Amino acid sequence: xxxxxxxxxxxxxxxxxxxxxxxxxxxxxxxxxxxxxxxxxxxxxxxxxxxxxxxxxxxxxxxxxxxxxxxxxxxxxxxxxxxxxxxxxxxxxxxxxxxxxxxxxxxxxxxxxxxxxxxxxxxxxxxxxxxxxxxxxxxxxxxxxxxxxxxxxxxxxxxxxxxxxxxxxxxxxxxxxxxxxxxxxxxxxxxxxxxxxxxxxxxxxxxxxxxxxxxxxxxxxxxxxxxxxxxxxxxx
Numbered sequence: 101x102x103x104x105x106x107x108x109x110x111x112x113x114x115x116x117x118x119x120x121x122x123x124x125x126x127x128x129x130x131x132x133x134x135x136x137x138x139x140x141x142x143x144x145x146x147x148x149x150x151x152x153x154x155x156x157x158x159x160x161x162x163x164x165x166x167x168x169x170x171x172x173x174x175x176x177x178x179x180x181x182x183x184x185x186x187x188x189x190x191x192x193x194x195x196x197x198x199x200x201x202x203x204x205x206x207x208x209x210x211x212x213x214x215x216x217x218x219x220x221x222x223x224x225x226x227x228x229x230x231x232x233x234x235x236x237x238x239x240x241x242x243x244x245x246x247x248x249x250x251x252x253x254x255x256x257x258x259x260x261x262x263x264x265x266x267x268x269x270x271x272x273x274x275x276x277x278x279x280x281x282x283x284x285x286x287x288x289x290x291x292x293x294x295x296x297x298x299x300x301x302x303x304x305x306x307x308x309x310x311x312x313x314x315x316x317x318x319x320x321x322x323x324x325x326x327x328x329x330x331x332x333x334x335x336x
Contacts (some may be wrong), residue, residue: 102141105131105148106286114155123150129262139230143202148240163196164327166309167319171203175201175210188317199223199306203285208233208303222307228280229333232305235287236274237296248294249277262290271283273299309331 108118115123121138123129129136130149142148147157159265167190169175175198177185190212199211199219215218220265222229249267254260266278271327277287288298308329314320322330 102143105129105136105140105142108142109148109155113152151167161214162192162213162218163192163194163214163328164218164322165190165192165196165319166251166311166314166322167210167212168314168316169207169210170316171205171207174204186210189317192319200282202303206301206303207291207316209306209309209314210303211306211309211322212324218334223282229307230278230280230301231282231303231307232276232278233287234270234274234276234302234304235298236300237291237293237297238273239296240272241269241296243276245294245296246275249275249290253293254288255283255286255293257289258283262286265318 103157105116105124109115109120110117120129121184124138124140125137128151131140131142132147136148167186169186172184173186173189174184184204187196190196192212196212196214196216197219199213199222202208202210211222246267246269250265252262252264255262260283262283263279263281265280266276268276270335279286283289287301291298302311309322309326
């Protein structure tokens with residue numbers, strides 16, 4: 101992703117934006133061998149030098165956050181949603197991106213990171229990584245509902261058949277479900293196909309990372325042990 105050179109150098113710990121602007125005005129910065137001008141756009145492939153010396157950017161700290169997303173927040177990195185944008189809502193001091201999505205009407209656990217390899221590893225559904233949810237519907241759950249949800253079903257809107265999954269009744273109208281795939285609004289579509297409407301949907305686990313008692317709208321860094329187990333599952 102390209103961005104203005106002063107912001108890029110600041111984000112990578114080279115100098116402040118003001119210092120970068122001053123050096124550009126003095127003709128001390130070059131990009132790909134050409135003298136930089138104010139506002140020039142650069143990315144990780146750009147060769148940037150200051151006073152003839154190639155800038156050795158600091159490797160960014162690996163950041164992995166667990167966030168308890170509130171209902172109404174959208175998992176997008178664009179600014180079109182205003183305060184409903186998950187990245188703007190958290191307003192973290194480093195650039196981070198949501199790992200996958202959790203629809204606007206749902207709440208619960210979502211991970212955010214600046215580690216592209218980790219993100220790709222989690223998102224590859226072929227790996228069968230578990231995600232666990234607690235779901236409340238509008239009417240009583242029976243054994244037929246649990247059986248049909250567990251066995252997988254064809255969803256016409258997506259032209260896909262869901263994989264078998266683990267479904268457990270928690271109370272009269274609430275169940276626990278563990279998925280190993282992430283189709284668009286999958287749980288809601290599955291419930292609708294059986295004549296049920298989802299009233300509340302909360303994700304409580306992604307692989308080994310638990311939502312726990314993290315309050316709605318709050319985030320925390322993963323512990324070293326959580327990261328270690330996560331990487332082991334991803335075989336990194």
